[in-house]
Amino acid sequence: MSEDLIGAGTGTGDDPALGVPGAPLARVAAVLGATVVGAGRGAGAVTVGGVIIAEPGDALGDLTGVLVLTAGVRGADAADQVGAAAGAGAAAVAVRVDTTGVPVAADEVPAAVRQCAERAGVPVLAVAAGLRWDQVETAVRGELARAAAAERGGGPRGDLYALAQTVASLTRGLVSVEDTGHRVLAYAGSADEADEPRRRSILERACAEPCLSHMREWGVYRRVRDGDEVVDVAARPELGLRRRLVVGIHAGPRPLGTLWLQEGDRPLADRSDQVLRGAARLAAPQLVDHYYLGDPDGRLRSREDLAHGLLTGRFNASALAVHLGIAPTSGASVVAVDLREEPDAGDAARRDARLAEAAGMVSVHAAAYRRNALVAQACGQIYVMLPEPADRAPAERPLLRWTNDLVTVLRGHTRTPVQAVVAGTAADLADIPVVKLRGHHGLEILARTPHRAVETHDRLVSPLMVREVLDVLDRHGGVRHPGLEALAAHDAAHGTELARSLLRYLDAFGEVGVVAKELSVHPNTLRYRVRKAVALAGLDLDDPEHRLAAMLGLRLMNRGSGAENGAPFFPH
Known part of the structure; x- marks a missing residue:
């Protein structure tokens, strides 16, 4: 083999596999039915970024990161080639050995080769003599392409x-x-x-x-x-x-x-x-x-961009439908998915990679469920758009079953409490962003109850309505109940939980036993707290408007403390 050919494939400009982390040597060995000897325990961490075939006498250039296939020699006769490749900086050297089966047994590697590998500090890949080097090279390049895909x-x-x-x-x-x-x-x-x-x-x-x-x-x-x-x-x-x-x-x-x-x-x-x-x-x-x-990468990335445009309303929906192969008159059901990964669980790149991996799984499941399904990421969440014929109402029960199956699969793979909301159906494609927003808000409500895996927007309407009312009150800062503010100030000054106890009492329709158990207090203690809270706030719980004002006001103040509908109620 010529010196020029040896030089080719070792430069990043000539070998597209170089410049990426590379393929693990252990995986290459498994594909080939080979075994790795030499270089001690560190051999398991070696990766290769390129591969060449070298014969005895070839002038070797810089082989950093390269797996060298020693052609023209086998067994003990390859020891000199191992040393030469190691001197040129090779990541590993492949040697063909006579073997009784696959995978190659370590004791079938000649002692001269093992000793040379240990002296040079380079791992040797022992390959069955029956394999041709062109087959080995093809398999290694396949692993390099696979590793490059994983890196992307x-x-x-x-x-x-x-x-x-x-x-x-x-x-x-x-x-x-x-x-x-x-x-x-x-x-x-x-x-x-x-x-x-x-x-x-x-x-x-x-x-x-x-x-x-x-x-x-x-x-x-x-x-x-x-x-x-x-x-x-x-x-x-x-x-x-x-x-x-x-x-x-x-x-x-x-x-x-x-x-x-x-x-x-x-x-x-x-x-x-x-x-x-x-x-x-x-x-x-x-x-x-x-x-x-x-150009599959470019075209499919473009499809993802178009799907994201449909989800967010950035482009004309009818024009997008043509590009996506969807009838412009279609509607679309929307499912919103959140992995519920902890915000501080690793760096941003790791979270993005996990989200991309999950989106890939969602895409496969969605395509199996509906041929023209679209999947896009937004707001750190995954959204599935399932086009529906304009003249046919979607069946909710099959969609719920599919969504439950999807969440079960994602929970198993991500090990996080994944949740999903079936946000509803857009009458036409232009309405998808509105339905997407319902899904986003529904996921925020569902986060309060991690044990619930899947919900529909319709079943979340009540808490969403309360949330919208609180949003309105929040925007009008003058709408506040002075008695409730006095109650919160009393709790802060004396370390009591009168406000929290009152809201739980109202939420439970006055079921003293249930609330006392939840708060771990005696029922008489709860009754005392409620009476004192009512007196301090100036409320009349026989008046339905007073009860409604108290429930909304306490929720609004709880939201301001950063814990909407949860304990601790107010900081104290």
């Missing part, structure tokens, strides 16, 4: 690797995307759990012919070409084949490819078939670009 961030962005990772996270399986020529375009999932047909497809970047023959014989490809049926392919242990689900990716009647899901060491998650169907719909525009050499 998951979520509904148009990157097939990011979409594959989202599906793998949701289903607990191993995912791959193939075009109609059975070439592997993207993949995700634990390499350690891959069966032999999948391992070969990743290494060769194409489905292996024996597996193809079986799938054709079983009628799998015929079934996925005919529609969006998710085909369940049973495990065939005698063929080394684990269970798989597969669905076709289509643009109208035209097949574009297939989306595969292999079962790993654990059973696939419930509703994995629905996840797969939604992901196939999201993958279709990207495969269109694959065939017609378009």
